[in-house]
Amino acid sequence: MNTLRITKATTDDVLKLQSIGRQTFSETFANVNSEENMKKYLEESFATEKLAAELSNPSSYFYLAVLDEKVVGYLKLNTAEAQTEKENSDALEIERIYVAKEFHGKKVAQALYAKAEEIAEEIKASYMWLGVWEKNFRAVHFYTKNGFVQFDTHIFKLGNDEQTDFMMKKILT
Structure with missing residues (x-):
């Protein structure tokens, strides 16, 4: 694998975010949910207007995982009132x-998680939290x-x- 870059997404990246969001959500859940x-x-969740608004929210942060100019993953973080x-x-x-x-097992998720840890440290978060589907065993692990x-x-x-x-x-120390 060549050099992976984690870049902050802006409103100019809305279509890239929409594409990788729809692709990865489908790959993860389409076989266990109805069409x-x-x-x-x-x-609804990846509508252009909705993503543009989320990208513009100063309490949300998006990062793209880019390999050879191809977006292969993404991260979304929320603080304050943007938390779900x-x-x-x-x-x-x-x-x-x-x-x-196609990039599972290649440390892309770990690189995105490292960015989340970096942001948590920057904003002096006392803890990080998330919701993960009980049947998404790979993510729970x-x-x-x-x-x-x-x-x-x-x-x-x-x-x-x-x-x-x-x-x-x-809990962060």
Whole structure:
């Protein structure tokens, strides 16, 4: 693998973000969810206007994993009111770490996670937290390996399907 770069996404990157977001979410979940629910989620969650607004939010941070000018993954972080659940104002939420399937096992997710740790340190977060689908065993293992522990659960709606997410956190010192 050539040099992987982690770059901060801007509103100019909305179409790149939309493309990698739809691709990686589909690769991860299409085989275990209905086509109708997937289509609805992808259209709504990765709509150009929605992504542009999220990219413009000063409490959210997006980073692209770029290899040979190709976007192969991305990271979304939230602070303050941008967090998807009401957590402490000094917490950092990892909302998404997604990597194209062909790059699984090539340390791309670990590089994106390292960027999350860097941002947590910069903003002096007391802890990082996230929600991960209980049946996404690969992701649960990844976060556990990186020191996260489950502290609760919440419901994530994918179309009309209610799914249970593990809420996990890592206390920072």
